[in-house]
Amino acid sequence: MSEATAAPETLDDEAVLLVGHGSRREKSNEQVRELAGALESRLRLPVDAAFLELASPAIDEAIAGLAPTVSRVTVVHLSLFAASHVKNDVPLAVQQARSRHPDLTIRNGAHLGIHPALVDLLDDRVAAVEAEMDADRETDDVAVVLCGRGSSDPDANADVHKLARLLYEGREFSRVDATFIGVTEPDLPTTLHDVAKHRPDTVVVLPYMLGDGVLTERIRERTREFDDEYPYVSAAPGDPLGTDDRLLDVLGDRWQEARTESVDMSCDTCKYKVELDGYEEDTGGARAMLRALTHQASHADRENVDDDPHVHDAPEKHVAVCTNQTCAADGAPAVLERLRQAARDSEECDARITRSSCLGRCGDGPMVAVYPDGVWYGGLDSADADRIVSSHLDRDRIVGDLVDQTL
Incomplete structure (x- = not known):
């Protein structure tokens, strides 16, 4: 059937995969599954839950389970901001799933990000705290502190500040400050101390997180400590986002963007694509891939403690073969296939290709990149694949005359 006469896509042949982070707290994992069930009712098509780590099923396992029943899977992220998991780990898992299921169309969506429904949800969280405060205390001057997890990605941290500003605009809060519970600055105690200098009547601390876990409890503790230290300010924490219906509104929008291939990411401020002061070492897609592979292996190699479902046997090496347009035209598919065949024939090779x-x-x-060694081979043909397997992958001997660069 030609493209012009092809039958239109229908919802009956599509499933959605809602990807959460995963937690050792089963309560947090159940929240993801609860949202998946609610989204299924909203969209009226199958929605399964998967996890990046610490819970099962993993993304590849979930997609393998869906592959026999549908022809299209749309991946929707249950991530608040675009940090390493969104930019590296999920795309890597999706790309690996595409190679394993060539007849399955897999579309990858965006994170929750900045959305008017989330701003309204935060406003309601503040109102709920105010309603529970002491009715006899003057609360005309209300300051809000929006507390995110904190990330090593400046793009994600910047979005916390943007969200705080949007919550401030058009509302009668005296101020809305962004802060973090870890990884980066300003940290929550410092921010609360600075807010106290302005002597507001009330400080509402909002944990900008999906579930009620270790970090939300830490935020509550810091808020209680602040409330005790500053008797002239009444401070109280709000609830996390939870499973509010407005989350489904955002997830529905992200699903629609993905299935219509209209996902819009912040590439102009992505530390993997542009040089940002202090993050120069992260620039470049290869380093993003290396980070994702290292992260993946670090969890896979942990000892099995308390039957952690994320643990699995990690290969000794990971081989990435560029199959983008230019490399494909130069023969990359043949190199990829020969590498895989040579690895299958070898009794020594322990590598994922x-x-x-x-x-x-x-x-x-x-181009062929071998991790974690950080060795790149270039200008290859299919005959070179046997040498890479027999020498580098089998015996850890780099094939010097084929090396393009090392990281």
């Missing part, structure tokens, strides 16, 4: 998007060396390919 997958496709990769562009590695930024267009014109020097086909």
Whole structure:
């Protein structure tokens, strides 16, 4: 059937995969599954839950379970901001699933991000705290502190500040400050101390998190400590986002963007794509991939404690073969297939071999990157694949004349 006469896509042949982070607290994992069930009722198509780590099923397991029943899977992120999991780990898992299920169309959506429904939800969280405060205390001057988890990604941290500003605009709060419970600054105790200098009547601390876990409890503790230290200010914490229906509104929008291929990411402020002061070492798709693979392996290699469902046997090496347009034209598919065949034939090779998007060396390919060694081979043909397997993957001997660069 030609493209012009192809039958339109229907919802009956599509499933959604809602990807959460995963937690050792089963209550948090159940929240993800609860949202998946509610989203299924909202969209009227199958919605399964999957997890990045610490819970099951993993993304690849969930997609493998859906593959026999549908022809399309749309991945929707249950992540508040676009940090490493959104930019690296989920795309890597999706790319690996595409290689394992070539007949399945897998579309990858965006994170929850900044959305008017989330701003309204935060406003309601403040109102709920105010309603519970002492009715005899003057509360005309209300300050809000929006507390995020904190990230090593400046783009994600910047969005916390943007969300705080949107919550402030058009409302009668005396101020709305962004802060973090870990990883970056300003931290919550410092922010609360600064807010106290302005002597508001009330301080509402909002944990900007989905579930009620370790970090939300830490935020409550810091808020109680602040309330005791500053008797002239009445301070109380709000609830996390939970499973409010407005989350479903946002998830529905992100699903629609993904299935219509209209996902819009913040590439202009992505530390993996542009050089930002202090993050120069992160620039480049290859380093993003290396970070994702290292993160994946670090969890896989942990000892099995308390039957942690995320633990699995990690391969000794991961081989990424660029199959982007230029490398593909130069013969990358043949190199990929020969690498896989040689690895299957070898009794020594312990490696996972997958496709990769562009590695930024267009014109020097086909490119093959071997991790965690950080060795890149370039200008390859299918005959070179046997040498890479027999020498590097089997015996840890780098094939020097094929090396393009090392990281």
